[in-house]
Amino acid sequence: MAIKIKIPKSGGKKKGGGPPHDPVVRAALAIFLIAAVGLGGSFCYYYIKYDQIITRRFATPVFSNSAKIYALPKVVRDGEPADAREIAADLRQAGYSDAKRTDKDNLSPLGSFRVMPDGVDIMPGPESYHSPEEAKITIVDGQVSQITGKGNQLSAYELEPELVTSLYSEQRAKREVVKYSDIPKVMLDATLAIEDRRFFEHSGVNFIRMFEAGWVDLLRQRHEQGGSTITMQLSRGFFLTPEKTIRRKLTEMLIAEEMEQKFSKQQIFEFYANWVNLGQRGSFAISGFGEASRAYFNKDLKDITLPEAALLAGIIQGPSRLSPYRHPERALERRNLVLDAMVETHSITPEQAGKAKASPLKLAPPNVEASDAPYFVDMVKDSLINKFSERELSDQSYRIYTTLDPDLQKAAAQAVESGIKIVDQEVTKLRTKRVKVGKKYETQVEPGPQAQVALVALDPHTGAVLALVGGRDYGFSQLNHALSKRPTGSIFKPFVYATAMNTAIDGSQNVITPASIITDEPSSFAYGDQIYEPRNYKEEYHGDVTLRYALAMSLNNATVKVAEEVGYDKVANLAKVAGITSVKPTPAMALGSYEATPLDMAGAYTSFANGGVRLSPILVNSVRNAKGDVIANFRTDQREVLDPRIAYVMTNMMEGVINNGLGYTAVRLRGFLQPAAGKTGTSHDGWFAGYTSNLLCIVWVGYDDYSDLRLSGAQTAAPIWTEFMKKAAELPQYSEMKEFTQPAGVVDVELDKATNRLATSNCTDDYNSAFVAGTEPRETCDQQTGVAGFFSRVFGGTSKPLTPTLANGQDQQDPNKKKGFFGKIADIFKDDKSQNPPATTQPAKPPASATPPPPQ
Secondary structure: OOOOOOOOOOOOOOOOOOOOOOHHHHHHHHHHHHHHHHHHHHHHHHHHHHHHHHHHHOOOOOOOOOEEEEOOOOEEEOOOEOOHHHHHHHHHHHOOEEOOOOOHHHOOOOEEEEEEOOEEEEEEOOOOOOOOOOEEEEEEOOEEEEEEEOOEEEOEEEOOOOEEEEEOOOOEEEEOOOOHHHOOHHHHHHHHHHHOOOOOOOOOOOHHHHHHHHHHHHHHOOOOOOOOOHHHHHHHHHHOOOOOOHHHHHHHHHHHHHHHHHOOHHHHHHHHHHHOEEEEEOOEEEEHHHHHHHHHHOOOHHHOOHHHHHHHHHHOOOOOOOOOOOOHHHHHHHHHHHHHHHHHOOOOOHHHHHHHHOOOOOOOOOOHHHHHOHHHHHHHHHHHHOOOOHHHHHHOOOEEEEOOOHHHHHHHHHHHHHHHHHHHHHHHHHHEEEEEEOOEEEEEEOOOOOOEEEEEEEOOOOOEEEEEEOOOOOOOOOOOHHHOOEEOHHHHHHHHHHHHHHHHOOOOOOOOOOOOEEEEOOOOEEEOOEEEOOOOHHHOEOEEEEHHHHHHOOOHHHHHHHHHHHOHHHHHHHHHHHOOOOOOOOHHHHHOOOEEOHHHHHHHHHHHHOOOEEEOOEOEEEEEOOOOOEEEEOOOOEEEOOOHHHHHHHHHHHHHHHHHOOOHHHHHOOOOOOOOEEEEEEOOOEEEEEEOOOOEEEEEEEOOOOOOOOOOOOOOHHHHHHHHHHHHHOOHHHOOOOOOOOOOOEEEEEEEOOOOOEOOOOOOOEEEEEEEOOOOOOOEOOOOOOHHHHHHHHHOOOOOOOOOOOOOOOOOEOOOOOOOHHHHHHHHOOOOOOOOOOOOOOOOOOOOOOOOOOOO
16 A cells, blocks of 8 residues: 655745845844954953063062162160060061071071070071171170180171161062961951952953852942952952053953962962052052051051051052151041951851951151161162162062161151251241231231251261251152252351461461451452442341451451452352362352352261262262172262361361350250351251261252242251251260361360460460461460550451451451540450350350351
């Protein structure tokens, strides 16, 4: 039986099995395929790209590639007071390991120490600044009894230099690197509670949190919520710019996912804990929990408490806005929010949170300038850029050993901080006026610029810059005023008098000495086709005076006459050799009309303080690689400017400025009693330059806009100098401020104040002065007395080393009123009733009860 099957003919619409004929569908499909291929290709490209970038970034230790700037090593000396715990703290701060608490395999390559009952054992490592020679410091009854090294007795021992900061190619930061195992649980819990609660659960991106944050932002029409995980924050910080775009966000997510595949959660959190930005201290970023714990609480991270950990975790959101120093209320509120979050994550109990909330903010003093010296670091960096590139310094992990003394820097910071407040008060007084408003008078303070300040302190015998403050607040202004050129005012005058003293040894026919006479009166000086008419302060003139007196009282007309006498060109040449290169041989030069920086003047004054040899200021001693091998050493440039005898005579004359002249009130009456020489200075700024046997310091105060400060150097800069020197004298390394060393060829003689001749038993009112041997006065005070002395004092007698008996610097006559013959006779018989200050007697010494006129 046959069965017929009817097979239908093909035709009609296809139900499936082939590509669709609808052109819209076909086009959509094509677009989808192209997009899929494009997106897939782009994803693969960027995945491979960032995989390679991540691999390269983490191929070497993440946080080790930075140039490190170190301070001057602290020195422990035999016989000095010492504490084993303080020495141990200094070594720990420098990076040494405590040998008693650290496994042998984990000791720092810098070195280790061991505190013993009788002192400290120090074992420098292979990467130490010093050669790896062990030493033992024995301490008995709080004093170093002996220092031994390799069996030899040592008089002193240098500790490892302290790290000032690290310089990264992108920024300047301070970072104390910690391991995951070093991070206390309370710090981990606080961070995760506020930043990323699902950190140990997600794969790099918390999509749920992102959608929640986006929804809240959409409802409130502003960006309030953050959806970035810790891994995303890390990827953004390590690899991306801070711009806020969709493309950057997608890239951030991609990198986060890749990092989660490459590293464990513990590794990622360790990276984060060392990288996270936790604020700013001066010019330095505080990077990582370890450094933040040190900066905010002055303690190791392992010792951090619950409220402290909550504070650090809270700061992450906005380090500047939530700074506990500038905005303590905000920081406290944020800390408490973190504590609440920790309760929600069951990290702590409500009772623990309540107790922590009741704790006040306990912060370490924010002494930025003392520990960080930002202006100094800027100068170090700039000085090395000519020799090394910025990237070379950081990539090669160079170690930069500087001249900075942290203790002295702290003293400088404190002196500036207290001194500039006094200046502000004086400025406010000058600007306070009684103004008529309607029918009443009101007290108003006129607006004006804020006074700025610079302080440079260096070792006068090495040129090493030991401390430097370039302004009152680095955060407010990064302009380094220690490098700003300003008219030097009267601190230039010693170079005029040094040129005059040079006549004692340069073969000049007319030899000028400290006892030589110059007339201080209104005068005009012709130079080329110009007339220069200097004026003394308050138009007060002193008649015939010695050069020693003219310098001590900073007399303008007398000083210009001295410069004219010896030759403007000779003064200019001497100043240029000393490093004041802008000067020109004009009468105005004698009063400091030409510009120099405070650093320039510090170098120039070493010509006096260092026996006539000028030293270029230096900031860096050595640059070494990561292993401690020397890459470059630096030495100061030396140049002989003055004969040692002249340098000493000038020092002796400038001692008179402080002991008996315009510096007396600002220095001696403020309590600095060590042997010192110096000079006040006033242009439209205030200056003070001074030095002891072991320390030289220059202070400048003025306005950035060059307007007149209307205050003298004795009122502004000198008090800061004095406060700094008093603090320096309290430090063991600077406490031995000795009398200045007198070179051969110089004699000290006692001179009668009335005649400026050699004092005898008949002339007991005398003073001491130094002279180049052979140029001192020969006649005694009781020779040619009576008529000769009488007429010398009436008519002057400038050819003899005589000067009228001035009322110890207070004989200030009206320049427009000249005394007649009988007026001069009457002056002879006047008694000097002023009281002298308790210091070495000098001519023209101001009374202790009076304030000398400010310098010019």
